[in-house]
Amino acid sequence: MLRNGAQALGALLRTQGAALTESLVQQTQGPVVEALAAAGATRGVSTLAVKQRMKSVANIQKITKAMKMVAASKMRSAQVNTENSRGIVAPLVRLLGDLPAAEGTKNVFVPITSDKGLCGGINTTVCKYTRAAVKAVQDGAAAGEGAAAQENMLVVMGEKGRSQLQRDMRNSIFATIADTTKVRVTFPEASAIAEELLKTEYDTTRILYNRFVSAISQKPTIATVLSPDALERSAEAGAAIDAYELEGPDRAELLMDLAEFQLATTLYNAMLENNCSEQSSRMSAMENSTKNAGEMLGKLTLTYNRTRQASITTELIEIISGATALAG
Amino acid sequence: MSSSAAASAYWRVAGMTYLKYANLCADMVRAALKEPLKGKAKVRETIYFRQSLWKDGVPQKQVITDITEGTAGKLS
Numbered sequence: 001m002l003r004n005g006a007q008a009l010g011a012l013l014r015t016q017g018a019a020l021t022e023s024l025v026q027q028t029q030g031p032v033v034e035a036l037a038a039a040g041a042t043r044g045v046s047t048l049a050v051k052q053r054m055k056s057v058a059n060i061q062k063i064t065k066a067m068k069m070v071a072a073s074k075m076r077s078a079q080v081n082t083e084n085s086r087g088i089v090a091p092l093v094r095l096l097g098d099l100p101a102a103e104g105t106k107n108v109f110v111p112i113t114s115d116k117g118l119c120g121g122i123n124t125t126v127c128k129y130t131r132a133a134v135k136a137v138q139d140g141a142a143a144g145e146g147a148a149a150q151e152n153m154l155v156v157m158g159e160k161g162r163s164q165l166q167r168d169m170r171n172s173i174f175a176t177i178a179d180t181t182k183v184r185v186t187f188p189e190a191s192a193i194a195e196e197l198l199k200t201e202y203d204t205t206r207i208l209y210n211r212f213v214s215a216i217s218q219k220p221t222i223a224t225v226l227s228p229d230a231l232e233r234s235a236e237a238g239a240a241i242d243a244y245e246l247e248g249p250d251r252a253e254l255l256m257d258l259a260e261f262q263l264a265t266t267l268y269n270a271m272l273e274n275n276c277s278e279q280s281s282r283m284s285a286m287e288n289s290t291k292n293a294g295e296m297l298g299k300l301t302l303t304y305n306r307t308r309q310a311s312i313t314t315e316l317i318e319i320i321s322g323a324t325a326l327a328g
Numbered sequence: 329m330s331s332s333a334a335a336s337a338y339w340r341v342a343g344m345t346y347l348k349y350a351n352l353c354a355d356m357v358r359a360a361l362k363e364p365l366k367g368k369a370k371v372r373e374t375i376y377f378r379q380s381l382w383k384d385g386v387p388q389k390q391v392i393t394d395i396t397e398g399t400a401g402k403l404s
Contacts, residue, residue: 166385174381177379179376179377186371186374188375191350192377261347
């Protein structure tokens with residue numbers, strides 16, 4: 001009876017002890033498990049954000065790389081066209097001379113810019129030069145005598161130039177032209193635009209564009225085209241045209257035709273040069289951004305791996321310390 | 329010289345600029361080409377651009393000039 005009682009007590013104690021130890025284990029493990037879960041959650045959040053970032057950077061890198069390839073192949077064909085078109089303006093420049101300092105009462109500025117962005121600083125350069133040229137002409141006229149009669153007009157080509165110049169020179173914009181390179185630049189197209197320019201009845205037209213020098217270099221350039229009257233005046237002042245003999249009643253008509261043709265050819269060349277510069281500038285800009293995206297991706301990968309490693313180490317430490325706490 | 333002077337007077341009297349005259353002549357020459365060359369030359373006739381005149385700092389109506397299938401004598 002007594003033995004039975006003792007056995008029963010022992011069994012009771014044992015079960016109670018087991019329960020006690022179980023509850024102890026639960027108590028000690030509870031915070032650890034919670035901490036582990038918390039650590040896992042934070043790891044998930046931080047690495048997830050980095051992972052998403054890495055994915056987006058990698059995608060952008062792919063896009064910039066593709067854009068670079070496209071720009072490079074477009075540049076190659078544009079370069080051929082540009083170099084071919086130089087032959088058409090060179091004789092006219094030799095004949096009539098480049099007269100950037102020519103004065104007139106009606107000055108037209110034609111900044112040639114691109115329609116699309118992501119092509120480096122070429123559009124900003126053209127706009128900067130336009131502002132400077134307008135200011136220089138204004139100052140020149142103010143120093144001279146015909147300050148009151150002077151009129152400066154802008155015919156902006158390209159969307160990017162329009163959005164930049166309409167901010168501060170809105171009132172002097174005469175017209176805007178865009179999408180000239182959408183299909184392709186042709187001489188009839190340049191002629192059609194030149195005829196629109198003729199409607200301004202300019203004295204001097206200054207075409208501002210980026211001259212294509214090489215794939216990594218574009219030079220902002222101002223090409224000046226004079227009206228027939230201004231040409232006549234420049235001939236009197238001893239320009240290059242005076243070396244040729246132009247006689248008879250056709251002289252005025254001939255000069256008029258020449259001036260028109262010069263405007264169209266200069267515009268044609270300038271459009272091609274600027275298009276080529278745009279492509280080459282876009283190519284180098286995209287090359288740089290691809291490089292930068294690669295660098296960024298490297299940094300992000302490093303951060304990602306470091307946080308992953310750190311959280312794994314923390315977990316291991318926690319597990320081991322938990323286990324040693326149990327064992328001890 | 330005298331013949332060209334007479335011709336120039338002729339088209340100028342009709343109200344054409346030199347550029348219109350020159351491009352019309354070029355179109356005629358292109359139209360006279362035979363086939364393998366004609367197709368190649370035809371793409372050099374395309375004109376496409378958008379323009380809008382501005383008045384008092386506000387753009388007016390936008391005009392699209394689109395002669396992508398070539399002028400072939402349509403340029404008045």
